[in-house]
Amino acid sequence: MKRWLPAPLLSVGLLALWLMLNRSLSPGNLLLGVVVAVVLPVLAAPLRPPGPVVRRPLRLLLLVLRVGGDVVLSGIEVVRGVLRARRAPPASRFVVVPLDLRNDHALAALAMITAVIPGTVWCELAPDRSRLLLHVFDLPGDEAVFIDHYKTRYERPLLEILP
Template sequence: MKRWLPSPWLSLGIFGGWLLLNRSLSPGQVLLGVLVAVAMPLLMAPLRPRPGPLRRWGVLALLILRVGRDVVRSAIDVARGVALARVRPPRGAFVVVPLELRDVHALASLAMITAVIPGTVWSELAPDRSALLIHVFDLDDEAAFVAHFKRDYEHPLKEIFE
């Protein structure tokens, strides 16, 4: 089964997306959707990395809750910063965060976390993966931000993946 469908959930998602985008359940669209849903994962299989080892599921659950909390808090802070921009302009800044993470799955997870939190943008990863450049919408204290980022995101990811 894995030979023909290396990623059954991905194939199902592609098939469903195909039908939704075409807004048709005609036999031709269903057949074309099945062909694309089977062919794409087969063609892209060599490009997919091996799944990463998840070591601490409890830490992962806490990390997900922490990121959800931070998304809500940051969204409120950014909205407040935009609303009060004439009174107190935001102090946007680039921050260099030294990294201890080396696992590619952990770094990818960190990139997604950084992208989803309002007010932060993953700007650059050092070629040797030793530092990360992040743009922050409104920065009060750089040292406090780096400590928060490492404590709340990097260290849990290190426990989960390394």
């Protein structure tokens, strides 16, 4: 079964997309949609990277909850910073964070986490993946404290979850 449908969810999505784009449920469109949904994932299978190996699913759930909470709290802090910007402009900075992560999936997850947290922007990853350049909206304190906070809250759990 895996040989003919290497990515069943992708096949279902392709079929649904085909039918929506054609706006027709005619037998010809259904047949052509099924052919596209079966053939394209088979042809693209060698191009797909191997999936991640998740070691600690409970830790992953806790990380998702932590990120959700941080999104809300950071959103509030950014709103405060914008509202008081005339009186006290935010101390925006670029921060270089040394990384221990090397796993492609973990780095992608870290990039997504950084992207959804208001006030942080992933700017650049060093070619050897040893450093990350972040832009922080408001960093009035020491960079070392922020770096330790970032690594503790996001990088270390990802090191445990994705080897």
